[in-house]
Amino acid sequence: MAIRPDYLDDYHAHGVACIRKAFSDEWVELARSGIERNIQAPSPFFRKLDNGNGAFLSDSWSRRHIPEFEHFCHASPAGRIASQALGSHRIRLAQDTWFVKQPGTSDRTPWHHDTVIQGPFCSIWVALDPIPRSATLEFVRGSHAWGKILMPKSFFADASKHSAADSYYAEFHGDKSRLDASLFGEVPDIEADRDAYDIIGWDMEPGDCVLFDARTVHGAPGNQTSRVARRFVTRWVTDDAYVAPHAQEMVDALEKFGLEAGLRVGGPIRGELFPEFIF
Numbered sequence: 001m002a003i004r005p006d007y008l009d010d011y012h013a014h015g016v017a018c019i020r021k022a023f024s025d026e027w028v029e030l031a032r033s034g035i036e037r038n039i040q041a042p043s044p045f046f047r048k049l050d051n052g053n054g055a056f057l058s059d060s061w062s063r064r065h066i067p068e069f070e071h072f073c074h075a076s077p078a079g080r081i082a083s084q085a086l087g088s089h090r091i092r093l094a095q096d097t098w099f100v101k102q103p104g105t106s107d108r109t110p111w112h113h114d115t116v117i118q119g120p121f122c123s124i125w126v127a128l129d130p131i132p133r134s135a136t137l138e139f140v141r142g143s144h145a146w147g148k149i150l151m152p153k154s155f156f157a158d159a160s161k162h163s164a165a166d167s168y169y170a171e172f173h174g175d176k177s178r179l180d181a182s183l184f185g186e187v188p189d190i191e192a193d194r195d196a197y198d199i200i201g202w203d204m205e206p207g208d209c210v211l212f213d214a215r216t217v218h219g220a221p222g223n224q225t226s227r228v229a230r231r232f233v234t235r236w237v238t239d240d241a242y243v244a245p246h247a248q249e250m251v252d253a254l255e256k257f258g259l260e261a262g263l264r265v266g267g268p269i270r271g272e273l274f275p276e277f278i279f
């Protein structure tokens, strides 16, 4: 199925498009079941941040042992949407991941963009629950064209000053003392001056998704609603994508956790962990 041209226009112009009803109830239910199974069988990438008021949970690359996710990645509309967004018949699945924000969590997803892979790289973030605008992922419109790799604030700050969620988002960004700082900027303090930015987001219903360019700066509030807010995300690349200069820690973590990704900094995204799809 071809995605509507206006969605593609939004994706290219703004770095993000909200695609309504892109995933049927069956896909939503499958992803929810996968999350339940995954919480019982976490991978080494599983994280649970819990400040006592409702947790923020996540895991990544768990489709290898969660059949629901494997099926979702291979057969849902996600790959086809990504192929059209990236303008390539051949694409690779770079990552499956999910996030759950239980009611009451104050943990923000800090403003960031997804930089450990450079080159053509998009994400499809699917809402698995009704998520109101006040609790959903939001974006700085057009920031995919800012032209610089921006590191989260926590990358530069003293570790003791980070919130757990901030640390999580800088966890695999390398040791700054070993990196050429001129390669990076710092994500501006968007929360401190929201009116200065063109921030967009949507009320989401289960099965709606946001398709975004990995360079588009995004973040999410906590969840101050009375319902859980689950999301399932797949990330996709073309063969022109490569491992970013600051991704050595991510490469090391994949090897340490036995995922045998075979990645090297500056090298391409290939191999079994990143299956190829042809549309």
Ligand SMILES: O=C(O)CCC(=O)C(=O)O
Residues within 6 Å of the ligand: 099, 109, 114, 123, 125, 137, 218, 219, 220, 231, 233
């Ligand atoms: O859903 C969230 O809170 C985080 C999502 C995110 O940062 C991403 O998918 O890149």
